[in-house]
Amino acid sequence: MRHVRYAVGSARSSRGLTEILRGVDLTARAGEVTVLLGPNGAGKTTTLGCAQGLLHPTQGTVQLLGQDPFRAGADLRARVGVMLQDGGLPQSVQPRALLKHVASLHQNPWPLEDLAHRLDMESFLATSIRRLSGGQKQRVALAASLLGRPEVVFLDEPTAGLDPQSRQTVFELIGELREMGMGIILTTHLLEEAQKLADSVFILKDGEVVRHGTVAELTSTGARGADATADPTRRMVFTASRTLTRAEIASSPLAIELDGGVSNGPGAAWMTPGLSGPEQLRALAAWWELIDMMPVEVRMEARTLEDVFWEVSVS
Amino acid sequence: MSPTYAPLSPAPRPAVRRILSHGLYETRNVLRNGEQLLVSLILPLLVLFGAHRLELITSSATPSIDMITPGVLALAVMASGFTGQGIATGFERQYGVLAYLATTPLGPTGLILGKAIAVLAVVAVQVLVIGSAGLALGWDPQPLGLVWLGVVVVLGATAFTALGLLLAGTVRAEATLALTNVIWVLLGAAGGSVFPLNHDDAGALLLLLPSAALGEGLRTASLQGAFPVLEALILAGWAAVAMLAARRWFNWR
Numbered sequence: 001m002r003h004v005r006y007a008v009g010s011a012r013s014s015r016g017l018t019e020i021l022r023g024v025d026l027t028a029r030a031g032e033v034t035v036l037l038g039p040n041g042a043g044k045t046t047t048l049g050c051a052q053g054l055l056h057p058t059q060g061t062v063q064l065l066g067q068d069p070f071r072a073g074a075d076l077r078a079r080v081g082v083m084l085q086d087g088g089l090p091q092s093v094q095p096r097a098l099l100k101h102v103a104s105l106h107q108n109p110w111p112l113e114d115l116a117h118r119l120d121m122e123s124f125l126a127t128s129i130r131r132l133s134g135g136q137k138q139r140v141a142l143a144a145s146l147l148g149r150p151e152v153v154f155l156d157e158p159t160a161g162l163d164p165q166s167r168q169t170v171f172e173l174i175g176e177l178r179e180m181g182m183g184i185i186l187t188t189h190l191l192e193e194a195q196k197l198a199d200s201v202f203i204l205k206d207g208e209v210v211r212h213g214t215v216a217e218l219t220s221t222g223a224r225g226a227d228a229t230a231d232p233t234r235r236m237v238f239t240a241s242r243t244l245t246r247a248e249i250a251s252s253p254l255a256i257e258l259d260g261g262v263s264n265g266p267g268a269a270w271m272t273p274g275l276s277g278p279e280q281l282r283a284l285a286a287w288w289e290l291i292d293m294m295p296v297e298v299r300m301e302a303r304t305l306e307d308v309f310w311e312v313s314v315s
Numbered sequence: 316m317s318p319t320y321a322p323l324s325p326a327p328r329p330a331v332r333r334i335l336s337h338g339l340y341e342t343r344n345v346l347r348n349g350e351q352l353l354v355s356l357i358l359p360l361l362v363l364f365g366a367h368r369l370e371l372i373t374s375s376a377t378p379s380i381d382m383i384t385p386g387v388l389a390l391a392v393m394a395s396g397f398t399g400q401g402i403a404t405g406f407e408r409q410y411g412v413l414a415y416l417a418t419t420p421l422g423p424t425g426l427i428l429g430k431a432i433a434v435l436a437v438v439a440v441q442v443l444v445i446g447s448a449g450l451a452l453g454w455d456p457q458p459l460g461l462v463w464l465g466v467v468v469v470l471g472a473t474a475f476t477a478l479g480l481l482l483a484g485t486v487r488a489e490a491t492l493a494l495t496n497v498i499w500v501l502l503g504a505a506g507g508s509v510f511p512l513n514h515d516d517a518g519a520l521l522l523l524l525p526s527a528a529l530g531e532g533l534r535t536a537s538l539q540g541a542f543p544v545l546e547a548l549i550l551a552g553w554a555a556v557a558m559l560a561a562r563r564w565f566n567w568r
Binding site: 042052054073074077079080082084086087088089091092093097102104108144148149150227254 | 325326327328330332333337338342344347348373406407409411412414415416417418419420421422425459567568
């Protein structure tokens with residue numbers, strides 16, 4: 001395990017009368033991508049706010065690079081880059097003026113032209129931020145967070161509102177920054193990208209961390225109904241051509257369940273929560289023959305972060 | 316990725332450089348903003364020329380321009396400190412700009428000091444432009460009074476900026492926009508800033524208003540060459556109360 005560089009330890013936060021975090025215990029490491037997932041209102045932005053020093057938790061401790069971010073000075077703030085969910089951009093200023101100003105607050109800023117080129121921003125550096133598209137504003141905010149060449153960067157939904165090409169650019173950049181040793185903590189609703197990038201994942205719900213671990217750990221544990229010998233990261237999904245009777249379901253050689261809340265009937269997708277080997281596929285095929293039901297579609301699936309996320313969200 | 320990115324130890328610029336840089340950045344933004352220029356310079360200049368031309372303020376003892384110019388300076392200081400900074404900061408808060416800048420090496424303190432520099436810079440431009448226009452129209456201030464005038468302008472700018480920030484940090488940006496404009500017009504028209512106070516009875520109580528203290532203070536300084544102690548104390552009191560209240564209730568987001 002690498003050295004722990006920053007952590008949000010046991011933070012509780014309340015704003016007004018509403019308690020937002022009920023005890024978040026979260027540790028992120030340098031040179032890794034830490035992803036915070038959770039439905040809207042789960043407390044992701046509040047957790048980041050505590051870690052960034054914008055909010056002070058009502059209980060618990062927050063350590064960022066060994067310091068309390070709420071009381072830290074300019075030295076710590078220079079080592080940390082922040083991209084807020086709402087961008088935090090002044091509307092009547094041109095990106096070039098804003099970014100030059102942010103660069104002027106740092107001793108060794110990333111050359112603006114380089115960063116603008118990398119994020120494909122050259123064409124709108126001299127356009128008032130008010131007139132930029134959502135995706136262009138996102139890139140300005142991302143650039144602003146990276147200008148000081150920070151050790152740690154917090155990115156709150158960095159790809160919200162981006163077209164697929166820009167999204168790809170941002171995720172590639174995040175991967176490259178990690179290679180250079182930058183610690184990245186991000187929130188996103190794009191589970192596929194999160195799965196590719198994340199070194200560790202924290203899933204929040206109702207202000208609490210309900211699951212955490214690496215992607216491999218999360219997708220290989222906790223699968224519903226998986227037996228001890230099954231590989232829980234693999235499963236088979238078949239689409240039935242007709243309604244299955246209760247007796248037929250009970251006679252299946254493998255536990256099967258309806259996928260994602262659909263109801264039993266023609267076209268319903270059924271899945272096996274885990275598979276141990278090819279012999280189980282043969283057994284299933286024999287069962288279809290026995291009950292005289294030819295599936296409309298059969299496919300193998302790997303268990304993904306999205307599956308874990310849905311399990312957590314509906315539980 | 317450009318090879319120029321190196322994860323070298325990030326460090327902030329020295330505090331003074333950061334704050335000056337932010338002051339410059341804010342000043343440029345104000346001077347480039349058409350609406351702010353209108354409220355800070357053009358409207359006060361129109362009031363100066365209009366009141367002079369129409370002889371709205373007459374006094375047997377004093378030429379009207381000597382009464383009007385300090386009053387219009389008060390109006391201008393209120394515009395940049397209260398209306399201008401109030402509205403700008405209100406929208407910066409709404410768009411998350413304050414929160415973002417607070418996470419940079421500038422920090423909350425640097426942000427406020429930078430804004431103070433910007434207000435003083437803009438006020439300096441206002442004093443220069445409106446003062447020159449007044450002089451061209453025949454304003455004849457006491458030479459020593461100009462020093463006291465400078466002191467009162469700074470006190471007034473501090474009080475009104477603190478009041479503007481208090482509003483910006485506690486109510487929605489749209490409400491700040493409406494309130495600061497309405498209050499500015501009311502204080503300008505009837506708050507003892509442009510038009511001298513009637514010092515009898517209820518008129519004397521009006522001096523407790525920051526607008527009246529500023530207007531009367533500037534008139535005392537420029538007409539009599541004396542330091543307006545009472546008015547300065549009233550302005551300092553407003554500044555202190557507004558700053559304490561802002562410290563208590565200001566929301567960064």
